[in-house]
Amino acid sequence: MAELYGQRIQTTVQTKYLPFVVDTVLNSNVLFQRVVRGAKKWSGRTLRVPVKVSKNTTGTSFRGFDTFSTSATDNRQFMEYSPAFYQITCALPGDELSVADTEDKVIDMMKLTIQSDTEDMADDLGTIFYADGTGNTSKDPLGLAALVDDGNSVATIGGLSRSTYATLASTVTASSGTLTLAKMDTLWSAVTSGTQKPTAFYTTETVFNLYGQLLRPQERIMKDASTMKGLVGGTGFSALEFNAKPVLMDEKATSGIFAAVNENFVDWYALPFFNAKAIAYKSQIKGNDYDAPIGLGFSWTDWIVPANAGSVVGHIYFGGQFITTNPKRHGKLTGVTGI
Secondary structure (H helix, E strand, C coil): CCCCCCHHHHCCCCCCCCCCEECCCCCCCHHHHHHHHCCEECCCCCEEEEEECCCCCCCCCCCCCCCCCCCCCCCEEEEEECCEEEEEEEEEEHHHHHHHCCCCCCCCHHHHHHHHHHHHHHHHHHHHCCCCCCHHHHCCCCCHHHHCCCCCCCCEECCEECCCCHHHCCEEEECCCECCHHHHHHHHHHHCECCECCCEEEECHHHHHHHHHHCCHHHCCCEEHHHCCCCCCCCCCEEEEECCEEEEECCCCCCCCEEEECHHHEEEEECCCCCCEECCCCCCEECCCCCCCCCCCEEECCCECCCCCCEEEEEEEEEEEEEECCHHHCEEEECCCEC
């Protein structure tokens, strides 16, 4: 940009740099942040979830000396999950670090690089958390497309066939383009039994706005999602309500989706990487919702000096698995484009 002032000012007044960086790139990442902030610790070679897949059918009325069945009922299986890992590389040239480490520095470039790259990795993972886990030859963690499916797109969950064990199928309904309150009610009923009901809905900005148009003006009230009943891991996101549960818009959400999720049955089980340390910092970045994505699952190798270059390199790791323990309690409308 052209200089506003002449040499009188340029030779007598310093340039002031603000001690932070403003992010103009990253957008919202709601599902990922909410799931990861409630992470649980991984333990063991694999994670097994015992599930009941059928009823005991030997119950019967009787009279007198009627004989009863003596057959044992085997009505349990286990879903099994393995951990997945993701990494991003941090690298800086040594000559730049030499200049950046003078007394006139405004921002710590090494810390800033770790912060920025961690947030970029979280942004990548936010997209993966809506996918089906088959990315990069099935090395990706599982995502909502796998956890919430009826078996037509993702045939197995936790190693069990959804066609063999029908109670492991979620409700998936093609919306035929339109979103209506009746379709939302039907979805709600399909995944609700007594007190077991969705705790949150995830959707795109477009579908979120379509839902807002279905509401009467007095019902179209935005609320702080962190204060809404039944919401876990609230992070200050704004939400509309459906049946007293938050409808959250997420720019990472799959196009046309309106997903009903019972968050009591989804978890991120985190596994720190071998010989790496936890990431902890006060962010020097403003302008996004990431706010230093730290916690279980994120780990850092520390800076490594290569033997053949004047530079430093490090790797940020994210390990664990995104799982569901009860796919039946989730559902989604797909292909929503209008009302």
